Amino acid sequence: MASSPAPAAHTQSRRLDRSRAALLVVDLQEKLLPSIWERARVVRESVRLIQGISFLGLPILVTEQYRHGLGPTVAEVASVLPDFNPVQKLEFSGCTPEILDRLRSRNLTDVVLCGIESHVCVTQTALDLLDTGFRVFPAAEACSSRTAENWRAGLDRMQTAGAVPVSVEMVLFELLGRAGTEEFKRILGLVK
DSSP states (O other), X not given: OOOOOXXXXXXXXXXXXXXXXXXXXXXXXXXXXXGSTTHHHHHHHHHHHHHHHHHTTOOEEEEEESHHHHOSBOHHHHTTOTTOOOEEESSSOSOOHHHHHHHHHTTOOEEEEEEEOIIIIIHHHHHHHHHTTOEEEEEXXXXXXXXXXXXXXXXHHHHHHTOOOBOHHHHHHHHHOOSSSHHHHHHHHHHO
């Protein structure tokens, strides 16, 4: 039996398509965070990314890896997530059937990633999304690992596989598209 077709990739543009974009927050959990390299940065930038994506009215999906052992999503992140309803998983990849269903039901093709750990759960999520036909954009400063080397190795692996590493500001301004709007003023408040 053939699997359902992958979402159609937009070959006409290399830009994020606002009408088809979502954010996936991968495993930003309490018991993982203390051992993460530059943990304050990853939380701060993830919060900024979530707030900006929320201002733009785009979907935000969240995963939690083995919540019983690793705890819930960190409070700073959970508190800014609209309609917080994390998908529970035991697999390292956040590309679960439930996440795929949520993306496909909205005809989304562009997935921005943030979370931990870059070289494990974020990378495996990116690889599975790419294999399923999605375009993947890991927000570099909103991802991390226990070491800088593993963070970099994860980003390099994702990029080699076809993901496009981006910064939080790149994502927000690319999705925004223009200045002079109320959305622009709200996004500008996040980046200043």
